[in-house]
Amino acid sequence: MVSQKQKEVMSSREQILANIKKNQPPLVSLPAATQSTTSGLPDERVHKFVTVLQAIGGQVVPVNSWDAIAAYVSKQFPPPARTINLVQELANDHPLAVLENDPHQLESVTLALLKGHFAVAENGAVWITDTRLGDRALPFICEHLALIVHADAIVPTMHDAYERIAGEAPYEFGTFIAGPSKTADIEQSLVLGAHGAKTLTLFLLSGN
Amino acid sequence: MEATAEPKTKDHAALADTFNKDEARVDWHDKTLWFIRQKRDKAAWQIPDWEHLRETASQIKHNVLSNLHHYLETFEKQAQQNGVTVHWAADAEEHNRIVHGIIQKTGITRVVKSKSMLTEECHLNDYLAAQGIDVVDTDLGERIVQLAGEPPSHIVLPCIHWKKEEIGQLFHKHLGTPEGNSDPQFLAAAARVHLRERFMTSPVAITGVNFAVAETGEIVVCTNEGNADLGVQLADVHIACMGIEKIIPQRKHLGVFLRLLARSATGQPITTYSSHFRKPRPGQHMHIVLVDNGRSERLGSEDFRNALKCIRCGACMNTCPVYRRSGGHSYHYAIAGPIGSILAPGLDMKKNADLPFASTLCGSCSNVCPVKIDIHDQLYKWRQVLAKNGYVSETKKTGMKGMAFVLSSPGLYRFSGAIGRWFSRYLPFMVNNSLNPWYKQREMPQAPKESFGEWYRKNKKKS
Amino acid sequence: MKVAIFIPCYVDQFYPQVGIATLQLLEKLGVEVHYPEKQTCCGQPMANSGFEDLAANCNDLFVENFSGYDYIVSPSGSCTLHIKDHLHVEKHEAEAAHIRSRILELTEFLTDVLKIDKLPARFPHKVGLHQSCHGQRGLHTSQMSELVAPGFSKPQHLLRLVQGLELISLDRADECCGFGGTFCVGEEAVSVKMGKDRVADHLHHGAAYITGGDMSCLMHLEGILRRQHSTTKVIHIAEILNAG
Numbered sequence: 001m002v003s004q005k006q007k008e009v010m011s012s013r014e015q016i017l018a019n020i021k022k023n024q025p026p027l028v029s030l031p032a033a034t035q036s037t038t039s040g041l042p043d044e045r046v047h048k049f050v051t052v053l054q055a056i057g058g059q060v061v062p063v064n065s066w067d068a069i070a071a072y073v074s075k076q077f078p079p080p081a082r083t084i085n086l087v088q089e090l091a092n093d094h095p096l097a098v099l100e101n102d103p104h105q106l107e108s109v110t111l112a113l114l115k116g117h118f119a120v121a122e123n124g125a126v127w128i129t130d131t132r133l134g135d136r137a138l139p140f141i142c143e144h145l146a147l148i149v150h151a152d153a154i155v156p157t158m159h160d161a162y163e164r165i166a167g168e169a170p171y172e173f174g175t176f177i178a179g180p181s182k183t184a185d186i187e188q189s190l191v192l193g194a195h196g197a198k199t200l201t202l203f204l205l206s207g208n
Numbered sequence: 209m210e211a212t213a214e215p216k217t218k219d220h221a222a223l224a225d226t227f228n229k230d231e232a233r234v235d236w237h238d239k240t241l242w243f244i245r246q247k248r249d250k251a252a253w254q255i256p257d258w259e260h261l262r263e264t265a266s267q268i269k270h271n272v273l274s275n276l277h278h279y280l281e282t283f284e285k286q287a288q289q290n291g292v293t294v295h296w297a298a299d300a301e302e303h304n305r306i307v308h309g310i311i312q313k314t315g316i317t318r319v320v321k322s323k324s325m326l327t328e329e330c331h332l333n334d335y336l337a338a339q340g341i342d343v344v345d346t347d348l349g350e351r352i353v354q355l356a357g358e359p360p361s362h363i364v365l366p367c368i369h370w371k372k373e374e375i376g377q378l379f380h381k382h383l384g385t386p387e388g389n390s391d392p393q394f395l396a397a398a399a400r401v402h403l404r405e406r407f408m409t410s411p412v413a414i415t416g417v418n419f420a421v422a423e424t425g426e427i428v429v430c431t432n433e434g435n436a437d438l439g440v441q442l443a444d445v446h447i448a449c450m451g452i453e454k455i456i457p458q459r460k461h462l463g464v465f466l467r468l469l470a471r472s473a474t475g476q477p478i479t480t481y482s483s484h485f486r487k488p489r490p491g492q493h494m495h496i497v498l499v500d501n502g503r504s505e506r507l508g509s510e511d512f513r514n515a516l517k518c519i520r521c522g523a524c525m526n527t528c529p530v531y532r533r534s535g536g537h538s539y540h541y542a543i544a545g546p547i548g549s550i551l552a553p554g555l556d557m558k559k560n561a562d563l564p565f566a567s568t569l570c571g572s573c574s575n576v577c578p579v580k581i582d583i584h585d586q587l588y589k590w591r592q593v594l595a596k597n598g599y600v601s602e603t604k605k606t607g608m609k610g611m612a613f614v615l616s617s618p619g620l621y622r623f624s625g626a627i628g629r630w631f632s633r634y635l636p637f638m639v640n641n642s643l644n645p646w647y648k649q650r651e652m653p654q655a656p657k658e659s660f661g662e663w664y665r666k667n668k669k670k671s
Numbered sequence: 672m673k674v675a676i677f678i679p680c681y682v683d684q685f686y687p688q689v690g691i692a693t694l695q696l697l698e699k700l701g702v703e704v705h706y707p708e709k710q711t712c713c714g715q716p717m718a719n720s721g722f723e724d725l726a727a728n729c730n731d732l733f734v735e736n737f738s739g740y741d742y743i744v745s746p747s748g749s750c751t752l753h754i755k756d757h758l759h760v761e762k763h764e765a766e767a768a769h770i771r772s773r774i775l776e777l778t779e780f781l782t783d784v785l786k787i788d789k790l791p792a793r794f795p796h797k798v799g800l801h802q803s804c805h806g807q808r809g810l811h812t813s814q815m816s817e818l819v820a821p822g823f824s825k826p827q828h829l830l831r832l833v834q835g836l837e838l839i840s841l842d843r844a845d846e847c848c849g850f851g852g853t854f855c856v857g858e859e860a861v862s863v864k865m866g867k868d869r870v871a872d873h874l875h876h877g878a879a880y881i882t883g884g885d886m887s888c889l890m891h892l893e894g895i896l897r898r899q900h901s902t903t904k905v906i907h908i909a910e911i912l913n914a915g
Binding site: 259570575611659 | 728816843849854858860891
């Protein structure tokens with residue numbers, strides 16, 4: 001038991017933890033399995049991923065070469081577009097950007113071109129971490145976002161996603177990005193392009 | 209955030225009555241939210257083992273509540289190892305002081321904030337404003353209600369009660385958009401520009417926390433707009449505010465909760481951004497404020513602790529036939545609807561005694577809840593607590609005592625029934641008048657000559 | 672099979688025809704029905720208002736009246752659920768437990784115990800089924816739209832056995848009518864609005880009759896229909912199944 005005097009001396013942390021220990025119910029164990037059945041043939045995953053991403057406003061561009069990506073970007077985002085490319089394989093056509101350590105400098109970025117780690121079929125999301133973002137602000141501050149994902153790097157569900165993440169190098173910051181930013185706050189009218197990117201182009205790379 | 213600071217004098221019934229004066233508007237509000245409920249249904253049916261997923265999420269949360277101290281200690285240790293400063297706030301006041309303290313040290317007065325019901329619960333904006341700190345809510349819906357000087361009416365869709373023409377007028381007044389323009393695309397674009405300027409010039413960003421992972425010390429923030437991310441990445445200081453119940457044990461559990469959250473809230477498979485903040489960006493200071501504010505107390509209640517499983521999805525509000533026809537402001541609390549009605553009395557029984565009665569106990573809420581909170585059972589239990597503590601009106605209590613008296617005696621019951629029916633048949637004006645609330649918009653049932661009991665005795669009983 | 676019927680207080684006083692139909696229907700189906708005469712009320716009005724303790728005498732009376740039966744059948748999902756969930760009598764807990772396990776709402780009894788698959792009933796009208804909440808979500812008399820689960824409906828199964836009956840579909844199959852006990856007067860504005868919306872749904876789909884398993888819901892909808900001078904009527908499912 002804790003006396004009133006002791007309570008006065010106790011920090012909030014101690015108070016809170018003491019109260020929790022006193023009040024929490026008897027231990028209930030975690031469920032045995034949290035993963036549901038998620039089998040999905042590779043082709044089905046691709047189809048599902050594309051369908052869902054398109055439905056949520058993403059633009060899917062299937063390609064089978066890096067050159068095709070480079071050409072598409074050149075065509076759709078010609079100068080004076082300010083393109084930030086962080087993808088090594090596209091460096092010939094779109095020189096790798098060198099980012100200063102100030103996210104405010106990225107305000108005028110028209111297009112950010114980034115490589116995702118993998119994608120999730122059930123919800124059209126792409127997982128990308130700080131190791132590939134250059135600056136964490138980049139995918140959110142740019143006007144348009146383009147992500148590259150290998151067609152064989154699509155997992156069926158979020159359960160599979162976290163299994164995959166567990167097997168990868170630890171991140172300091174990571175995010176799932178599913179389509180362009182959006183809002184429906186104005187009388188439930190869907191508007192693509194809220195505070196983040198106005199469009200999301202997804203290059204689905206097969207072959208390589 | 210009770211921006212108008214008016215003492216609450218009207219209860220849910222009175223506020224709902226006012227809301228219902230404009231029937232067309234009620235229809236619009238109701239249909240809008242029902243449509244979202246239907247989107248949720250559609251999304252749920254895409255997952256064949258949806259019910260198993262709900263059960264799994266519920267069990268994980270039960271485990272969390274039974275081992276909360278351990279998970280919080282683990283989370284704190286991990287977060288600290290990640291370079292994050294962890295604070296503990298016993299109540300709303302302390303939370304506000306801590307947040308203000310952090311801001312004060314920076315000397316900054318321009319702050320952006322993304323959606324956090326916890327900060328609403330603590331009235332953080334008002335507190336900071338009184339200290340001279342300018343907080344801008346960056347979620348579009350929250351910015352709209354902030355400009356209008358009112359609290360959000362829904363935890364996920366803050367300005368669901370606003371029509372686009374009204375938003376157009378509001379933006380004309382505050383952002384200088386052309387008068388009469390109510391095009392959502394145009395207005396959203398204007399808001400983007402207005403808030404982008406704010407993001408660029410606010411070195412402190414406050415966010416909420418959708419999930420905090422004990423195993424890794426990371427927090428997850430989900431938005432569609434990208435406002436939380438933009439705010440944080442452009443800031444020198446990130447302050448994340450969370451209720452202590454937002455903890456989940458392991459990162460892999462996010463697989464369960466992120467599959468349930470957006471589908472339950474809006475029918476989307478996932479929000480546009482689900483950002484995992486583990487370590488602050490180089491050069492940035494990250495703080496997490498763990499808030500109790502009555503939660504550890506509620507943890508000790510067998511009847512009411514399950515409300516702590518809540519992941520703030522709002523599905524219960526969308527499905528609630530009463531919420532849809534009374535609007536969030538009728539609940540006079542930061543969190544409205546069914547979940548609000550079982551949380552609010554815990555914080556202030558006197559002020560919120562009306563809320564558990566703003567329900568028909570239909571049970572729809574409990575069955576859309578992704579974590580299986582027994583909401584409608586808790587509403588019933590709160591009624592018992594409130595009655596025992598004297599928060600149910602004397603009139604009602606007397607009426608109920610009278611009813612109980614009559615119903616406990618078969619003879620008296622039969623006699624009263626006969627009298628009642630006699631009056632109804634021969635002196636209907638005694639019942640059909642403006643003192644009878646039933647009669648306001650409904651006809652009274654027509655009283656039969658005899659009750660079933662009387663019929664039975666006459667026709668069936670063997671003498 | 673020893674069966675007793677429990678007739679809800681408001682049915683007893685205002686809609687005796689529902690009790691009569693229930694009794695006659697069960698007898699038609701070969702059930703010998705007892706009507707314990709000292710019954711009054713299940714106690715729900717007091718309990719739902721927060722005064723569980725005031726229902727104690729009702730609980731005592733209920734156990735007195737309904738002990739020792741194989742089944743207790745009631746034409747009310749709401750009252751049945753209340754007894755199932757809340758009937759406790761300190762000195763007679765064993766009897767109370769027995770009653771709780773043996774009380775069934777009428778449609779449940781017909782489909783699950785009597786397992787009827789035909790009825791000599793005729794009701795050649797367009798009928799809308801109002802799925803009362805307590806019966807549906809509490810007693811699982813039919814599947815609720817909130818769950819991702821196979822559909823089923825005991826009341827619908829029974830109505831489909833009735834000759835000539837045309838069951839209409841609704842926009843919102845299981846939205847609450849807004850009666851809710853004292854809610855109907857305590858939150859009058861919302862209660863009526865909910866009822867009006869239910870009525871509109873049925874009328875929009877051409878219902879000549881609105882039926883269901885709870886007269887409380889139907890009484891509320893009837894009040895609105897009559898205020899609107901509508902020709903559509905309410906009728907308890909017992910009366911339809913007993914018709915012709």
